[in-house]
Amino acid sequence: MDDLLAQLRAGLPADALITDPDVTASYAHDMASFCAAGAPAVVVLPRTVEQVQHVMRTATALRVPVVPQGARTGLSGAANATDGCIVLSLTKMDRILEISAVDRIAVVEPGVINATLSRAVAEQGLSYPPDPSSWEMCTIGGNIGTASGGLCCVKYGVTAEYVLGLDVVLADGRLMTTGRRTAKGVAGYDLTRLFVGSEGSLGIVVKAVLALRPSPPRQLVLAAEFPSAAAACDAVCRIMERGHTPSLLELMDGTTIRAVNAMAHMGLPETTEALLLAAFDTPDPAADLAAVGELCAAAGATEVVPAEDVAESELLLQARRLSLTALEAVRSATMIDDVCVPRSRLAAMLDGTAAIAEKYGLTIGVCAHAGDGNTHPVVCFDQADPDESRRARESFDEIMALGLELGGTITGEHGVGVLKKDWLARELGPVGLEMQRGIKQTFDPLGLLNPGKLF
Amino acid sequence: MDDLLAQLRAGLPADALITDPDVTASYAHDMASFCAAGAPAVVVLPRTVEQVQHVMRTATALRVPVVPQGARTGLSGAANATDGCIVLSLTKMDRILEISAVDRIAVVEPGVINATLSRAVAEQGLSYPPDPSSWEMCTIGGNIGTASGGLCCVKYGVTAEYVLGLDVVLADGRLMTTGRRTAKGVAGYDLTRLFVGSEGSLGIVVKAVLALRPSPPRQLVLAAEFPSAAAACDAVCRIMERGHTPSLLELMDGTTIRAVNAMAHMGLPETTEALLLAAFDTPDPAADLAAVGELCAAAGATEVVPAEDVAESELLLQARRLSLTALEAVRSATMIDDVCVPRSRLAAMLDGTAAIAEKYGLTIGVCAHAGDGNTHPVVCFDQADPDESRRARESFDEIMALGLELGGTITGEHGVGVLKKDWLARELGPVGLEMQRGIKQTFDPLGLLNPGKLF
Secondary structure, three states: HHHHHHHHHOOHHHHEEEEHHHHHHHHOOOOOOOOOOOOOOEEOOOOOOHHHHHHHHHHHOOOOEEEEEEEOOOOOOOOOOOOEEEEEOOOOOOOEEEEOOOOOOOEOOOOEHHHHHHHHHOOOEEEEOOOOOOOOOEHHHHHHHHHOOOOOOEEEEEEEEEEEEEEEOOOOOOOOEOOOOOOOOOOHHHHHHHHHOOOOOOOEEEEEEEOOOOOOOOOOOEEEEEOOHHHHHHHHHHHOOOOOOOOEEEEEEHHHHHHHHHOOOOOOOOOOEEEEOOOOOOHHHHHHHHHHHHHHHHHOOOOOOOOHHHHHHHHHHHHHHHHHHHHHOOOOOEEEOEOOOOOOHHHHHHHHHHHHHHHOOOEEEEEEEHOOOEEEEEEEEEOOOHHHHHHHHHHHHHHHHHHOOOOOOOOOOOOOOOOOOOHHHHHHHHHHHHHHHHHHHHOOOOEEEEOOOOO | HHHHHHHHHHOOHHHEEEEHHHHHHHHOOOOOOOOOOOOOOOOOOOOOHHHHHHHHHHHHHHHOEEEEEEOOOOOOOOOOOOOEEEEEOOOOOOOEEEEEEEOEEEEEEOOOOOHHHHHHHOOOOOOOOOOOOOOOOEEEEHHHHHOOOOOOOOHHHHHHHHHHEOOOOOOOOEEEEEEOOOOOOOOOOHHHHOOOOOOOOOOEEEEEEEEEOOEEEEEEEEEEEEHHHHHHHHHHHHHOOOOOOHHHEEEEHHHHHHHHHHOOOOOOOOOEEEEEEEEEEOOOOOHHHHHHHHHHHOOOOOEEEEOHHHHHHHHHOOOOOOHHHHHHHHOOOHHHHHHHHOOOHHHHHHHHHHHHHHHOEEEEEEEEEHHHHHEEEEEEEEEOHHHHHHHHHHHHHHHHHHHOOOOOOOOOOOOOOOOHHHHHHHHHHHOOOOOOOHHHHHHHHHHHHHHOOOO
């Protein structure tokens, strides 16, 4: 341990190391606080690529595990420390190095906050679409590590779609450049994409070239109330089948609506069983909303209310954004599933989740990026009650089993971390898992990078 | 050899094997006919996944290399046979297994022709955007292997963006499923994307889940004439900088225009030095074309002609599609570069290419997916003239060196194959190359899959 600190200090400024256990303990875990986490030996906050290389060379020399971290807003424990590890926080490498409107790219360090980048590019008429709920806090490096999604994905896709090239420090401290800064490129295997969603297990991202888009027009939102989740899902299917391209298509079930009302008194319709929010950022959003409103009515909506303007639209989205927080207030803790199914199976997923809630006697509220088929069943439980905690975990697992059965995936956008390791193996099967481990072995033969995550 | 045929026959119907050397010779190479190619021992045309597994198990047992092939329309020799290999042609596995408008996916076998799929999904109001020039012949499996682009990429991206999941037969005959059939998913490393563009070197794709989009409105095209390539490139930069989203933005240089005229008498403007074609498939394409026309004029266009209708638009695109064929008619052979640069460096790329043509005393016509910065300098030469052939290869290489110097890549969409192997190593650098080789080793430890390609 003394050896580790001495060697780290040899290549890092004094203020880049934290060893006070009270402080290092605060770096122990991400937002999945109920996942196991160890005590880091040291927290390192490098400011340069060379400093990151020094950390990795030291870790390799001394065989010390390294846990890379961004803002620790992840929901799967992927950034949780292991005992005696180096926590490598990239939050101080937070410079936007370049924004080009002609090339439609930004070049950034990993610690740049998503919202900071979004605002910086907006000033130049550009947009960086990926918008995870934590966008005001989370870092681009964390977004890349966890392959974050967000509300915009139904039209604009996920983080992976916007990462063109990377600079990566490998486990042994060598620097590798992947990808490109061009619009297209197919030179060799796509290592860039391999790093997106790899949860820091293959290397440390120290620079990223990101694709940008022109700023879209402001979106207008419509809210539709349904007597059942199934009817709302039917509306989603009709909307997508008819070729619409909403910029957002979100669903809140009755449990979620009532939790949001209880918390924020937003006056959402208490008796409705599902609220669908659809938005368009097209040249004529009102016309698109009118067409979608008709499809909602045909699917059984009892009320269809297009927002009059951008302000009213924002208010509706605020309710959606409050969903997780509101459900967290129901009991002392939550486990958030992230099952994504083909949207044709969305109704089966929601009905099945309701049955699971009833079976286990738990409150499970569902909000969903319905246009993507990506559901977030939120299992509410009291951590102080062992039996309720056990039932929570069992229902959490049963929801993933249901997702796989419906042709879905255990994680649409939150990642695997430590929370879903067993389930990753089930989803991939033995051959896929063997190949994934082979790739890990290629990049990190000593197994030092974020050990115990993914598989 | 007898052993090989006997073992292959044990698991394949008689009509799935071709051993007649006159016939097998015709499977020796793709469209980069000047690249070295060996004589296959046998050509196998399986119809089922099990048959592909049998071929790979046999190849592994007997240590025989396997060269997977689609329609052999590739331009880099990636499908070229090696001496004594099994050519594994996937062209008989050509069923469209599923098309879903709600889930916006198609599930296909690898031998489905791109145009066949495009037409089948169009009947359901859907679109499969990737449109390589060879779309009437090339297969989806080949598109996946080479990560094909096309004219649509500036708005709709490349093949990689549309591959959600794969079934792959590994080198040892085991079957692996990657990815998903959902809109989103981040379960483990992105093996799907790793296979796209891997030129059959990691496994045999036997099924693919593809993302579809709603059919866009028919596009309208505008043609603009410029006194120099640089002025046309300036227009491209202005168009993209102003936030336009053309569905196509193509450039033909003076050499290409005159070659097309010589071949097809299309009445293109003989004296102009660059023709830019811009298209929009937006709700009001005429308005978008008007705005883009003004930007062209501001960049120095001498003539701006929006097509009156879809028919006129098609005529303009026909000229563009004839470019390669027309340049092939200039001398006996062509080598087609595929350098992609940041679009801000497009003018430097075109001017530099013209200087290289002059230096080597060769005709090099350039057509380009200008909106992507993806240029196709076509080096025309007489294969019977050794000195001219040498100069052609040198200029072909110098164009790639220029591309790298300008921050670009040696291949935007045609791949590496055997043609650009040395250059891939230069682009990736030693660390990147080592990691790529490590991945190859993981999937194909005996080095049987398409040996001698990529690196």
